[in-house]
Amino acid sequence: MTERYYAGVYWPARLESAEECARRSVAFFRLLAQCDEIYARWFEQGDSLEEALQREFTPDVGTFLRYFQCEENQLGKDGFSLGAWTGHAEAGRGGMVQLTCGDASGAYPNSCVLYLPRADVEPEGARVLTAPVLVRVLRAMVLAWEPLFGVIATHEFRRALRPARDPRGFAGWLTYVARARGDVPPLPPPVRAEPVEDKGTVMILAPERLSASNPEHLALGRRVQEVLDAKGLLRPVLS
Incomplete structure (x- = not known):
């Protein structure tokens, strides 16, 4: 069975507003887009493939503020969550982000996890799963989230x-x-x-x-x- 690689960064309880989390999110997606072409487009998750492919978004402050102000993306008294994917319908070719930020209670540990292309999928896996590209990916996560x-x-x-x-x-x-x-x-x-x-x-x-x-x-x-x-x-x- 092929092992699936992921990139994850983690930080302790840190109270941050929706505006602060939106600003960090913009920085993360902007830096990630510079790492490889598969990170140029992003979509909200949906209940079906067809629905999700119609939910492309622009990673700007206004978009993330809208997400974080929705009740379904709020965690308790503080904290926010977000799921996004690259729109690659073919299994293993793209990536998915799971984000939790702004939580000060410790009940919802803050993290940003990026699931990477499968190693056996060409050309994406061979191109992305290299040390030089992944150093840039991890740097993007560090500079945006300060884990x-x-x-x-x-x-x-x-x-x-x-x-x-x-x-x-x-x-x-x-x-x-x-x-x-x-x-x-x-x-x-x-x-x-x-x-x-x-x-x-x-x-x-x-x-x-x-x-x-x-x-x-x-x-x-x-x-x-x-x-x-x-x-x-x-x-x-x-x-």
């Missing part, structure tokens, strides 16, 4: 590195930690680290995609994770 932790990996890789109920972060193919968590120590080769302006550090564990089916990839992930754990850089986002 504490971010990762690009597969669910299978995550399960191989952490028990199901372990709330700590893990070492994925690409891993991000905010500067506020501490300095990133020296890491074993072939890991490469890059700063994201003054926000934090992206670590690229290997040039090629890391897979849970490859024992060498898992061993590398565990080595890096041990180093980061020792410095407390992967502690739970809500702690």
Whole structure:
């Protein structure tokens, strides 16, 4: 079975208004559109494929304000949610975003998750699932949302590195930690680290995609994770 990659960033309770979340959303979709052509068009989710394909939207402040002011996109006293997709009807060719932002209670953990094209789908998967493109994707997410932790990996890789109920972060193919968590120590080769302006550090564990089916990839992930754990850089986002 083909592993499906995702990019996710996570941050603790942070009260933000609809206007603030709309501004961050605009920044995120604008930066994401610069990463690859599949992120140029976005659609609201619908009850059917036909309905959703008629719900294309322009990612501007007015659009996101309208979404966040709708009761169905509001979470409790504060916080907002949004689901969007790229309109690629063919399975695995596009992407989907699930967003939760503005929550100050901790009841709805703030996050932005982007589901990436399938690795076995041409040409999108081969083009997007490369380290240079995904560094830009993760940078876009960091600059827009200012998270504490971010990762690009597969669910299978995550399960191989952490028990199901372990709330700590893990070492994925690409891993991000905010500067506020501490300095990133020296890491074993072939890991490469890059700063994201003054926000934090992206670590690229290997040039090629890391897979849970490859024992060498898992061993590398565990080595890096041990180093980061020792410095407390992967502690739970809500702690």
